[in-house]
Amino acid sequence: MNPDLAPTPFIDSDSPVVREFVDRVAGNARDDHELVARLFAAVRDGIRYDPYNVSADPGDYRASTVLQSPTGYCVQKSVALTACARAAGIPSRLGFADVKNHLQSERLLEAMGTDLFVWHGYSTFYVGARWTKASSAFNAELCERFGVEPLDFDGRRDALLHPFSGDGSMYMQYVHDRGTYADLPLREILEGIRETYGG
Numbered sequence: 307m308n309p310d311l312a313p314t315p316f317i318d319s320d321s322p323v324v325r326e327f328v329d330r331v332a333g334n335a336r337d338d339h340e341l342v343a344r345l346f347a348a349v350r351d352g353i354r355y356d357p358y359n360v361s362a363d364p365g366d367y368r369a370s371t372v373l374q375s376p377t378g379y380c381v382q383k384s385v386a387l388t389a390c391a392r393a394a395g396i397p398s399r400l401g402f403a404d405v406k407n408h409l410q411s412e413r414l415l416e417a418m419g420t421d422l423f424v425w426h427g428y429s430t431f432y433v434g435a436r437w438t439k440a441s442s443a444f445n446a447e448l449c450e451r452f453g454v455e456p457l458d459f460d461g462r463r464d465a466l467l468h469p470f471s472g473d474g475s476m477y478m479q480y481v482h483d484r485g486t487y488a489d490l491p492l493r494e495i496l497e498g499i500r501e502t503y504g505g
Contacts, residue, residue: 310397310432314489316385317400319392321370328393338433339461342396346429346459349387350442353378358417360499367490380443384427385490387442397432401439402484402495405467422481424502425495426467430486433461440465 313320331348335341356377365371369389372382384400391398405426428441438461446456459465467478 308397309488310399311392311395312488313389313392316364316367316369316490316492317389317392318368318370319389321389323370323373324386324389324393327373328390331390332394338394338396341394342391342431342433342461343459345387345390345394346440346442346461346465349373349383349390350456351445351447353383353386353445355379355383355444355448357423362496364492367492380423380441381425381427381490381495383442384429387429387440391429391431399430399486399488400490401428401430401486402426402491403428403480404482404484406479406481418503420502422502424498425484428466431461438462438464441467443467 311319318324327348328345331344332341333344335344353372353375354377357379359377360379361367366375367382367385369386372378372386373390375382378386388398388400402425404422404424406421407423426441427443428439430437430439438459440459441457442459444456444467449456457465457467466480
């Protein structure tokens, strides 16, 4: 089986929870572009972004678990979206990059000690004979609070984080590409988080 369609321990696209989510969201999508766009929007807004609860428990990163949780951070949401795409028959991989967030809250900056987010997660999809990238991290409600438009993904063009906020100031800046993966490299991610932010 194509590894970009196969279920894995984290991307459990064969789970009834994942398949039921896809069936509910897919509706009468006309093609794979519209289908993956619907899945993106459902994960983006259905799971509220929460960067304060980064778990070390592997079970908290399983797609079926994330889809049943009210909150998650970028890595968890990307795992869920990637699993949904695979369940819908769309080849998908996880992508990671280090990004600078110039609009993070004072509380988060104090907790992290830096504006660098290591191992930021996104999803990649093979649709229409080409790969596209999309970050489902920030839900529309959160974007509204920071004065930026939520990312929209049409399945045709990349939808990565905004470089500028609504007033033209710097927002997100990609500084290091960590590549794409067929399954979640959780050990490397947690090691990177500990090295960068301490305990």
